[in-house]
Amino acid sequence: MTATKAFLAGTFLLAVLVALSLSVGPQGFGWGDGGTLIMLRSPRVLAALAAGLALGIGGAAQQGVFRNPLADPGLTGVFGGALFGIALLLGLSPESAWQRAWFIPAAAFGGALGTSALLVLCGSGGSTARLLLTGLGLNAFTAAGTLVIASRSGESRELLTNGAYGDWLGMATIELTWLPVLLCATAAILLIPTARSLDLLSFGEDAARGFGCEVGTVRRKAILLTALAAAAATCLVGQVAFIGLLAPHLARALVGPRHAKVLPLSALLGAILLLGADTAGRGLWPQAPLSAAAVSAVIGAPLFIWIARGAP
């Protein structure tokens, strides 16, 4: 499929999904009198779009940096780090957490950056096993830390538990979402220009530097922006695995591996997948909706196993 056709088809599908998502509610389909329900649902739809976009492009960038098709901020512990950062803030200073709009995203970014740094220190080197085992360790550590804090802070317990299950989209309001949405878009826009460097990096460090690529700078930039994307997405939806894995794989299957196409298409597909998962979770079981993370895991987990079978 050509890139133009893929983008056109993806944009059309996304538009249909947005319309569908805006019309789905606990009482079934409908937009309310004068579209009042649209206004109520639009922050949630916007949050799912932005988070999906960040998850998709973040996954593609992380796979490019680590030269590994199984890299995904959810599996490598970066989302866990972001949620742990939020948990630390809520645990240490629950009152101050909501006083400033940027406190929560900043805490998430700090956590995501911390786990990214540990991932680079301990998990890079090309081996899938090393990367995923490091991610496993980071996920276990940050999940344990988040649970300890949640269990000791009565007010935040439900909030953090919902975050760990990727179930924060339901509490989306304009006040809570505008900054993370802006950060998702910023991370995505700044990741696009790294496309050629990520292509060069795919030939190994020596070859990339041989062709004039500042490997260290590109790595730092991509890891920083992936952490930002993961942190902003976590603020919107909580922890969601597999979107960052699924979107780049679909993108590469559609348009080939060039990052100039894969990065933007992964963003588009990430938005489609997360919004689709959220809409399906709400639309198919309106009385007891499933979280977007649960629906995406149902699709993503078998795909992960399928991809892992062919991993080096």
Add this chain to the structure above:
Amino acid sequence: MSEGLIEALGLGVEIDRRRIIDGVSLSAAGGQTVAVVGPNGAGKTTLLRALAGLLPHDGELKVAGHDPSIVDVATCAQNRAYCAQKPVSAWDYRVSDLGEIVGDPVGYDAWLEKLRLGDCAGRRLSELSGGEQKGAHLAMAFASLAEPFGGALLLDEPASALDLSRQEAVRQAIVAFAQAGAACVIATHDLSFARRCDLILVLSEGRLIAAGEPASTLTPKVISEVWGASASTVS
């Protein structure tokens, strides 16, 4: 013809506290082809990586006017091309994608044709043989040195895994770069390939054993000392 495009004096490289290259000096002018030969583990690849600015070194080094370990890699890449011994790719690109990635699709396509790989342009890298993949990466390296005059071409085992006709095509490409004014340094195990170069450097255990014109350098005594084999066997 320019003088001393590649100048190394007492070059040394240490990796993990192990001295891989020790006190190697070489000089390659524009228009010259230099073969670096030696047994496995002699330090040929490390020497080429150091010349390309990919490893920290001690001693003096200038490649196309710069010390590659000091100037940024983008400046380095303007005047030198490097192709690794075993190029790899994390993703299964189409052969034609590589031209856009290297930034000169027209030049890359021309080199693909010269290396008899023009009909592979639409195929994926995974569909190529090892030799064809090496050829595609060589075409990338050649295309990246758009202006050969005053530049350096550093190739690690360029002819390995290639069939005879492509080996000859690669040799002709190297000669063309040299004739256009580039200094070419080629690490190789192929002594007949090395004998057709202007100069030969013989390395063993990271040290320079002999250097000079092929006839006076690759003597039976040197071959016996370095490879532990008779000259006729090696030839």
